[in-house]
Amino acid sequence: MNEFTSAGHLEAESRHTGGDFARRHTLTLGIFSSNLSGGLAVTTVPESWSGNWADNLALATMIDTAGFDFMLPVARWNGFNGAGHYAESVLDPVALAAAVLAVTKQITVFSTIHTAFHHPIAIAKQLATLHEIGAGRAGLNIVCGWNKNEYTMFGMDLPSDHGTRYRMGQEWYEIMSRIWRGDAPFEYAGQHFKLGDVTGKPRPPAGRPIPILNAASSPEGREFAVRNADTLFTVLTELEKGRTDVSSFKTQARASGREIGVFTPTYVVCRPTRAEAEDYHRYYADECADHEAVEKLMALQGLHSRSFEPDAYQRFKIRFAGGSGVYPLIGTPDDIADELERISQAGFDGATLSFVNYVAELPLFISEVLPRLEKKGLRLPVEQFA
Numbered sequence: 001m002n003e004f005t006s007a008g009h010l011e012a013e014s015r016h017t018g019g020d021f022a023r024r025h026t027l028t029l030g031i032f033s034s035n036l037s038g039g040l041a042v043t044t045v046p047e048s049w050s051g052n053w054a055d056n057l058a059l060a061t062m063i064d065t066a067g068f069d070f071m072l073p074v075a076r077w078n079g080f081n082g083a084g085h086y087a088e089s090v091l092d093p094v095a096l097a098a099a100v101l102a103v104t105k106q107i108t109v110f111s112t113i114h115t116a117f118h119h120p121i122a123i124a125k126q127l128a129t130l131h132e133i134g135a136g137r138a139g140l141n142i143v144c145g146w147n148k149n150e151y152t153m154f155g156m157d158l159p160s161d162h163g164t165r166y167r168m169g170q171e172w173y174e175i176m177s178r179i180w181r182g183d184a185p186f187e188y189a190g191q192h193f194k195l196g197d198v199t200g201k202p203r204p205p206a207g208r209p210i211p212i213l214n215a216a217s218s219p220e221g222r223e224f225a226v227r228n229a230d231t232l233f234t235v236l237t238e239l240e241k242g243r244t245d246v247s248s249f250k251t252q253a254r255a256s257g258r259e260i261g262v263f264t265p266t267y268v269v270c271r272p273t274r275a276e277a278e279d280y281h282r283y284y285a286d287e288c289a290d291h292e293a294v295e296k297l298m299a300l301q302g303l304h305s306r307s308f309e310p311d312a313y314q315r316f317k318i319r320f321a322g323g324s325g326v327y328p329l330i331g332t333p334d335d336i337a338d339e340l341e342r343i344s345q346a347g348f349d350g351a352t353l354s355f356v357n358y359v360a361e362l363p364l365f366i367s368e369v370l371p372r373l374e375k376k377g378l379r380l381p382v383e384q385f386a
């Protein structure tokens with residue numbers, strides 16, 4: 001019997017340290033954005049990822065068996081109406097997590113949640129339920145807003161300043177954490193929430209808190225991440241800049257008495273030869289790019305989000321088609337393993353991977369890249385931690 005099967009749930013303690021899922025390997029590895037049609041690739045090629053349940057089920061089973069650490073779905077509410085199907089359909093992260101947690105044994109499954117669109121009392125319950133279904137394998141990625149069109153769709157105005165977005169996020173997080181801590185029914189009198197007699201159960205057990213991830217990039221967002229998250233997820237553009245960024249985030253966290261992990265998203269084109277990998281990258285991310293959707297994505301992120309430096313948009317246009325602007329890993333299994341090693345040496349604790357077609361391309365990564373990462377001491381063999 002584990003702590004989730006006993007009738008009385010253990011009460012959560014005062015502070016969150018839900019980073020355990022990320023402490024098994026030197027380099028934690030997850031899969032990102034598989035719940036979105038297209039994944040991260042903004043392309044018109046026919047093999048592009050469906051994002052549907054059947055394919056996510058196949059993917060989840062594959063990565064659970066291969067020893068990956070986590071799955072991170074995105075939260076997206078509208079698409080880009082380009083020639084391809086990028087972001088046209090997006091499975092709901094909470095519903096997906098429930099199904100995936102029920103059929104897997106190892107991976108942590110994050111739910112990405114917008115503070116503006118979901119009430120914290122409802123999310124406290126939903127995430128605690130997921131944690132119970134997965135016997136301690138639920139995680140939460142908190143988004144405090146950047147996509148103005150989605151706010152319009154919900155009948156809201158995206159606050160123009162990051163201060164307001166993240167102050168509201170802080171209240172949201174405090175309400176949820178107090179429920180999880182098992183505070184006696186409490187009143188909450190904030191600027192954005194005024195609540196009475198708040199309580200909730202189930203709650204995450206004290207010894208197994210729900211890991212919190214945040215991908216902010218503005219100074220206000222970074223303060224939020226450093227205060228509340230176990231892991232900060234940040235876009236890498238160049239390794240040297242990444243090294244400086246990681247060091248400054250960790251220093252900022254330590255100054256407030258916290259240790260925080262730093263992860264980065266990547267997209268992978270792994271082929272037996274470098275020429276094959278580069279040719280395929282050129283084919284899907286240039287020749288067959290969904291140029292209309294790429295322009296819309298870049299404009300939207302440039303306008304309302306600070307995920308990227310301003311000049312990154314023009315310099316890295318092919319990266320937006322190839323993987324929504326994240327860091328490319330293109331080449332042979334040796335190239336990919338070497339680049340992941342450099343990412344680790346730059347100070348990153350983890351990375352996510354995305355592929356044009358996750359299920360078709362992962363077998364090569366699993367059979368050829370994972371053993372190389374084990375040889376480099378970045379990952380333990382599956383049998384050592386299963």
Ligand SMILES: Cc1cc2nc3c(=O)[nH]c(=O)nc-3n(C[C@H](O)[C@H](O)[C@H](O)COP(=O)(O)O)c2cc1C
Pocket residue numbers: 073074075076112142143144145146147162214215216217218219220221222233234235265304305306307
């Ligand atoms: C790797 C990564 C994943 C993200 N996932 C989502 C998501 O699923 N949905 C969403 O609306 N925003 C997502 N974001 C946006 C961030 O939460 C954040 O709003 C953005 O990086 C801008 O930072 P800022 O809010 O500090 O300006 C993601 C960002 C990054 C870098």
